[in-house]
Amino acid sequence: MYDLAPIALFVYNRPEHTRRTLESLKQNELASQSKLYIFSDGAKTPKDEEKVTEVREIIRNTTGFLSVEVIERTENSGLANSIISGVTQLISEYGQVIVYEDDLISSPHTLRYFNDALNHYRETEKVMHIGSYMFPIQTNNLPETFFFRAATSWGWATWERAWKHFEPDIDILLEQFDEQKKSAFAIDNSMNYWKQMQEFKSGKNNSWAIRWYASIFLKDGLTFNPSQSLVQNIGHDGSGVHSGINDIYEVPIYPKRITAFPDLLEENRPAYEALRTYFATRKGSLWARMKRFAALKWHQYFSK
Numbered sequence: 001m002y003d004l005a006p007i008a009l010f011v012y013n014r015p016e017h018t019r020r021t022l023e024s025l026k027q028n029e030l031a032s033q034s035k036l037y038i039f040s041d042g043a044k045t046p047k048d049e050e051k052v053t054e055v056r057e058i059i060r061n062t063t064g065f066l067s068v069e070v071i072e073r074t075e076n077s078g079l080a081n082s083i084i085s086g087v088t089q090l091i092s093e094y095g096q097v098i099v100y101e102d103d104l105i106s107s108p109h110t111l112r113y114f115n116d117a118l119n120h121y122r123e124t125e126k127v128m129h130i131g132s133y134m135f136p137i138q139t140n141n142l143p144e145t146f147f148f149r150a151a152t153s154w155g156w157a158t159w160e161r162a163w164k165h166f167e168p169d170i171d172i173l174l175e176q177f178d179e180q181k182k183s184a185f186a187i188d189n190s191m192n193y194w195k196q197m198q199e200f201k202s203g204k205n206n207s208w209a210i211r212w213y214a215s216i217f218l219k220d221g222l223t224f225n226p227s228q229s230l231v232q233n234i235g236h237d238g239s240g241v242h243s244g245i246n247d248i249y250e251v252p253i254y255p256k257r258i259t260a261f262p263d264l265l266e267e268n269r270p271a272y273e274a275l276r277t278y279f280a281t282r283k284g285s286l287w288a289r290m291k292r293f294a295a296l297k298w299h300q301y302f303s304k
Contacts, residue, residue, distance in 0.1 A: 011041070102235075106231045116134075130150075149184075
């Protein structure tokens with residue numbers, strides 16, 4: 001049996017999301033053999049203090065894992081800085097890490113999938129990231145797992161050999177893109193990945209994930225993914241840092257154990273086409289977009 005990767009869970013001010021995430025994580029077959037590190041960010045404003053305290057009551061009483069260590073920040077670092085520092089800390093100690101945020105419901109086989117993939121591709125330099133979420137794409141002609149260029153951030157894992165290539169400096173990343181790379185990075189301009197890069201530069205977002213994907217892309221790396229999602233994000237209710245209210249990313253959780261770990265190291269073309277098609281049409285009709293916008297404004301008004 002190989003060494004199991006530690007789990008890093010990042011939480012903030014959503015007690016119910018945190019509770020549900022921990023409950024589903026505890027039901028994983030390898031939970032009792034896995035070390036869990038919970039990183040709790042400090043309150044950004046006095047308004048957040050009550051919820052942060054509620055979350056900390058939950059995480060301090062977490063059981064069901066080989067060990068649980070809670071790291072409570074006294075100051076607010078923000079999600080991006082929390083993830084970068086927490087991942088770096090565990091990577092330096094263990095050489096590998098599994099990463100969760102506080103709004104992910106996962107299959108009971110997710111930890112097994114992560115650890116099997118971490119072990120299988122441990123010495124394979126080109127494979128830099130293991131994702132567990134998959135968009136609601138057409139899977140009729142797809143294998144159980146595949147390689148892709150882009151990295152998903154809702155439940156993922158990596159190794160020290162890959163994380164050392166993470167480049168947090170947006171200017172260093174941007175200067176390496178020409179027009180051809182911009183298009184390829186954005187999946188033939190079907191997804192707003194390049195826009196996310198520009199918005200980070202202009203201060204409109206603080207995404208660690210887009211910089212991680214860019215770091216992988218510029219190293220010509222691959223990400224390993226299931227064709228059907230092992231996790232469901234429950235944070236698209238207006239409560240998340242980067243998420244509004246929408247259902248375009250909702251997926252059923254794949255109930256089976258993943259057994260396919262291909263050794264042909266190339267991007268799967270049918271998967272690429274399925275994802276490109278989904279990205280290009282994901283927002284739906286004008287009416288569907290108007291309904292999501294109205295729902296978001298309604299939530300923002302009554303959350304004041």
